[in-house]
Amino acid sequence: VGNVLGQVEPEWMQRVATTRTSRLPNGMQVVSEKTFGMSATVGVFVNAGSVYENARTNGVAHFLEHMAFKGTRRRTQRQIEVEVENMGATINAFTSREQTAFVAHALKDRVRDVLDIVADLLQHSVLTERAVEYERQVILQENDEVNAKSEEYVFDLLHDLAFRGSSLGYTILGPVDNIRGLRREDLVDYIKTHYTGDRMTLVGVGAVEHEDLVRTAEDLFTHIEPVSPHTASDEAPEWSGSMVRVPDPAMDVTHLVVAMEGLRGAHPDLFALNIANMMMGNWDRQVGAGNTTSPLCEAMAEGELGHQLSSFNSVYRTTGMIGVYAIAHSEKADRVVEEIFRQFHYLATEVSDEDILRAKEKFKAVSLMQCDGTTPTCEEIGRQMLVYGRRMSPAEMLLRTDAIQPDDVRRVARACLTHQPPAVVAMGNLDHVPSYDRFLQLSGVQPSTV
Secondary structure, three states: HHHHOOOOOHHHHHOOOOEEEEEEEEEEEEEEEOOOOEEEEEEEEOOOHHHHHHOOOOOOHHHHEEEEEEEEHEHHHHHHHHHHHHHOOEEEEEEEOOEEEEEEEEEEHHHHHHHHOOOOOOOOOOOHHHHHHHHHHHHHHHHHHHOOOHHHHHHHHHHHHOOOOHHHOOOOOOOHHHHOOOOHHHHHHHHHHHHOHHHHEEEEOOOOOOOHHHHHOOOOOOOOOOOOOOOOOOOOOOOOOOOEEEEEOOOEEEEEEEEOOOOOOOOOOHHHHHHHHHHHEEEEEOOOOOOOOHHHHHHHHOOOOOEEEEEEEEEEOOEEEEEEEEEEHHHHHHHHHHHHHHHHHHHHHOHHHHHHHHHHHHHHHHHHHHOOOHHHHHHHHHHHHHHOOOOOOOHHHHHHOOOHHHHHHHHHHHHOOOOOOOOEEEEEOOOOOHHHHHHHHHHHHOHHHH
């Protein structure tokens, strides 16, 4: 790390856990970090999410995650649940736009046992017609619950808007017609084409020995085909700056998301953009706290402009988006829009070196605390293997953050937060939400050029 960044690692960084990586004959990567303790977290991360689906199969990766625990050729659903409980272990799964993950936490002498269950789920799920129909109803109910949550709903709309025409714009659950229409054959085909060794990474963190983990993987993952016929595209989806309005006059608030095209995960300027995002801040009226150095948060609080505000920097393998989500008092929505763009321009031109330094220290602290434990570290490694193709250690993260200069942050903020068409979603009472032309003007874009 020191050679790459031109810095010398502090002594304490040289004593952190070593990451070891191997590749099995079937193409699966095995990554481990041994740390002190009595337990370990192991997870299998599959490059299989909604971004790898098409319009007809959108939702299949999430459907498969639900089906995995419904029984295998070796275990019934009940046997899976009892076996995990008897070990005092946990096994969870989740699907994102780019990944499906199966993550287990157990005492160190039960690592092989929980991995045996995970391997069984991934390779031998029976996918009975009865279970498919049962889970279909569960997912339809989940879809209703997601759409009832304003924040999740507007962010799904935002992805569809910003990445229109691309699978990155698909929802994770898929449209209702797809949920109703997917068949067992679609699930089986997706397993064959996407649950392959070249798309899978086994990660172990905690009380694990790398050689033991490799041997266990070789023993258990014997039915994984090595190569997928579907290769992931490295082409970034085209950014679609435009606006969606979802009026609901019965609401006394306005849900507002303003996003700009961000940076892909491996972009050299991503860390500088992370610092800019950190300085946009978060604020919640109920908590009465937020980022005290953010002019945007200060304006929200002092002007009593709404209920809450949060910044985001969503990073994907080929692209990203950065922006702000706000719940504004409907009669002050136009003021919130003005303050958001004022914050963007502040970061691009006026932010002080002192505030940037403070944000760097906060970013380092937040990043380290988010990976405090074997399970969050395991999940972070799984994400990094997708985004970077390698493990980025905490030491490297700290050194890369320290290497950022104030001018880097301002330069990247200018490139990403100004003079480009924003993607905007507004939902609720829209009486005081300005036209999209006004959003373009605030961004520094002439409406006639879009």
